[in-house]
Amino acid sequence: MYNSYGNNVYKKYQVNMGNPYPVKQRKITPIKVDGDPGATVRDKEEEIIENAKRQAEEIIQKATQEANDLLTQAEEKIIAHMMGVEQKAKEEGYRNGEKLAREHYQNLIQEAEDLKRSSEEMVRNTVMNLECEIVETILEISRKVIGMELYHNTDIIVGLIRKALLDSSLSEDIMITVSPDDYEVALENKEKLIEGLNNVRNVTIKKDSALEKGSCIVETGFGSVDSSVDTQLKAVEDTFREILGGD
Template identity: 25%
Template sequence: MKNKKVYISPVVKGVHVLLPASYQSAPSLKDYEVKEELNKIDEDKKNAEIKVREDAAYRSGRLDAEKSYERELKEMKSRSASLAGMFQEAIKHFIEKRDKLLEECEPEIIKLIITIASRIVGYEIDKNSIKVLQNVLKDALSFTKEKKIIAIRLSCDDAKKMKESEGIKIADQDVKFIEDNTISPGGCVIDTNFGSIDSRIETRWEEITKAFSENINDKPEH
C-alpha cells in the first residue's frame, strides 16, 4: 500500500489552504506560559544550586578561618609562654647577680658608711661639742650604776669647756674632770673604784665596725 499524503486545511483570512500534516501551527499563549514557567523553574533550580554551593563554600571558608585562628592563637600563646619563661629567667639571673655583687661589695659599703658617719659625727663635735659631750657622758654614766666615780678624763679642750660650763650634775659625788691628751674630742673615760668605762669615739667606732663584721661573717653561704 502506497503512503498517502495527508493535508490539513487551515483557514487564512477566509481562504482554505492545504498544508502538510507535519506543519506546526504557531505556539499558543498557553504554550508560552508553560515555557516561561519551565524556564523559571530551571532558573530557580540553578539559583538554588548556586546558593547551596555558596553556603558550602562559606561554611568551608568559615571552618578554615576558625581553624587558622585557633592555630594562630595557639602559636601566640606558645610564644607568650616562651617569652614569659625567658623574662622570668632573666629576672632570676639579675637577682642572683645583684645579690652576688652586693655580697662582694658589702664590706666596702660598710666601710664607706662608717667613714661617712664618722665625718658627720666629727662635724657635730666641732659645731656642738658641749652638747655631744654631754650626751656621751650621760650614756657612759649609765654604766656606772652604784660605782663610785673617781674622775672623768676628757680631751684638753673638752675638759676646759666642762669646767667652764655647768657640766653634768652627778648626785652625791664630787667629780673631777681631768685633761688627757690621749682622748680625742667628743669622747671620755670614766674612772671608777671598779675600773674604767671607755667611751672614746675611737672605741665606739671599733665596736660598730666589729658588729658589722660579725654580722657579715655570720651570714650563711649560698
C-alpha cells in the same frame, strides 16, 4: 597547629624574677638620757642609717632592672626565631612545624631559664660586693658630720661624759679621762656632770694626749665605761651591716 605550639613556648618563657634581694630592717633604739645634749649626735646617726638603707634599696632596684632588661632581650630573640622558623616551615612545606620549632627553641628556652638564675645571682652578688663599700662610705660621712658637731657644739662633749657616768656602776670616787681638746669643757661643767649622782663624793678629771677629741673614759671602783665617739661609731657600723643583710 604550629601557632598553637608557639604560644605555649612564649608562656613557658615568661619568667618571674621573684622577690628582690631582701634588705633587713632593724630599728635602732638609742640609750635615752634625760637632758642629754648628745641627742644631736644620735639623731645624726639615725639619719645616716636611713640614708644607707635608701642607697642599698636603690642599688638593688638598679641591678634588678638590668636583669629584667636582659630577660626582655632574650624574649625578643626567641620570638624572632619563632617567626623565622614558622616562615621556613611554610616555605619548605613541613607538615610538622611544631616539631621543628620545638627542636630549634628548646635551647633558647633553657637559655632563658639559665639567664633568670644568673640574673638573680648577679643581684645578690652586686649587693654583697657593695656592702663593705656602702658601710665605709656612710661611716666616713658620719665621722665628718659628728666631727663638725664636736667642734661647734661643746654640749655634745658634756653629753658624752654624762652618758658614760649614767652607764657606769658608780662609786664614791670617779676618774674621768678626756682628750686635751675637751679637758677645759669637762672642768667647766664638772658640777653639771655629777648633778643628781648622790653616791659620788670625789670626781677627778684628767686629760690624756693619747685620746682624740670626743673620747671619754669613766673609771669607778667597779670598772670602766668607754663613751668615746669612735666606740659608738663601731656600734653604728655593726648596725649598718645588719641592715644591709649581714649575719
